[in-house]
Amino acid sequence: MSLHDPLALIFIPIIILLFLYKQKKQRSASAFKFSSGELIGKLKGSFKLKLSKNLIYLRFLAIALLIFALARPQTPIADSKIHSEGIDIVLAIDCSTSMLAEDFRLGGQRQNRIEVVKSVVKDFIMGRKNDRIAIVAFASRAYTVCPLTLDYGWLLDNLERVKTGLVEDGTAIGSGIATSLNRLKDAKAKSKVVILLTDGRNNTGKISPLTAAEAAKALKIKVYTIGAGSKGPVPYPVKDFFGNTVYQPVQIDIDEDTLIKIAEMTGAKYFRATDTESLRKIYKEIDSLEKTDIEESGYLEYNELFNVFLILALVFLLSDIVLSNTVLRKIP
8 A cells, every 4th residue: 555645644743742732631630629539539430431531532533544544545456557668769860060961941941951850850759658768969979969868858958959060070970879889788678779860971980880880780789870961962051251151062972881781780771861851751660660569567557545544534523523412421
């Protein structure tokens, strides 16, 4: 048995103190005054008299039971179960300067890749339940933006911190995977997944992408890979001589062969996103692929017992009222 509102029990010590005070006061007071106790010393109290003196216990029990009822005692239903779907996911996001290319659209307006990715990832996070999710960002090196958490509000706040220019420029895909694996290797979840998004090819870092993929395979962690970016030259913002933003067509190559190998080695899939809509569909497909059913013992349903204690309290209180006003009535 457990109590839903145990703080209500703090009133019981107060009731006990009041009860003791009342008892002490009754002993020191008398309805009749005698000059000597010799006249009544040999008189024996009747059963009715003794019962009358102890009638206060009924009142005390009634109040104590009422307080206990307010604490809401309850017992769990023993065979209840919690069925949930939950896995550990790391979202690895490329934040190199190539992600500033504006070949995607968001809300009908042209937008750079990093902002579109953050918008799509936000929808992906909000669509998950019971999953611990972490965010890793990488350019020339990788860093953890947010560790594994179920607090999606805090996760989304940290997602806003993913920007280009926070670390040296470059694309260290191997480091991005390795940092993600460090977040997952000690996790207890039965299923662990990395969703890596990049728009370029590995050109820096101490760990090669395929070496990192071998480590992921050994740890039984799937690495889904997404190549983001239109094919061919894309508009890239630069500053002209006067400090104005102008756009130049730039060719940004994606190392699809390596991304495909990473996914195949870890038992996952590779996707190519050439626009915002295809990117949304990719995350939706990964969302549908990665579902793990978990059955846990739990007690979501309870039998409420407050009514039992409430009825007992009312019985004692009613008994006190009836007896004190009838057979045990005191005459001043």
